[in-house]
Amino acid sequence: VQLVESGGGLVQAGGSLRLSCQFSGITVDDFAIGWFRQAPGKEREFVSGIDSTGRYLSYANSVQGRFTISSADTKNSLVYLQMNILKPEDTGIYFCAATLTQRLAAKRIESSYDFWGPGTQVTVSS
Secondary structure: OOEEOOOEEEEEEOOEEEEEEEEEOOOOOOOEEEEEEEEEOOOEEEEEEOOOOOOOEEEEEEEHHHHHEOOOOOOEEEEEEEOOOHHHOOEEEEEEEEOOOOOHHHHHHHHOOOEEOOEEEEEEEO
16 A cells, blocks of 8 residues: 655645645555644644545544545545645644544544555645
8 A cells, every 4th residue: 555645835824735645555445544744843643534435524623624635536546635724833744644444433543544655744834
């Protein structure tokens, strides 16, 4: 399984970015893709997740109402994270990851994810 993120960059506070996660090699029908981020000096944290049916959507409280996760096509090989009204505290490395867990609560937990992309840097200036 391979995942690659793109779309990061430098943006002013209040601006928007759209991250993409291109993945391949998942051979089962039921899986989920999660977005995590890691700010300098902090632990990696859950941002948002979507499952292969598109019925499961989850957001961290800190991004609820500002970020939107979606999948691009019926094969679900591309997942987007639209980030609006960005704040300096959104700065960090953003990772997408894949999990085969079926437990809803576990889809928000980093250790549930077995496959990770290398990450893309998002910097929000004040």
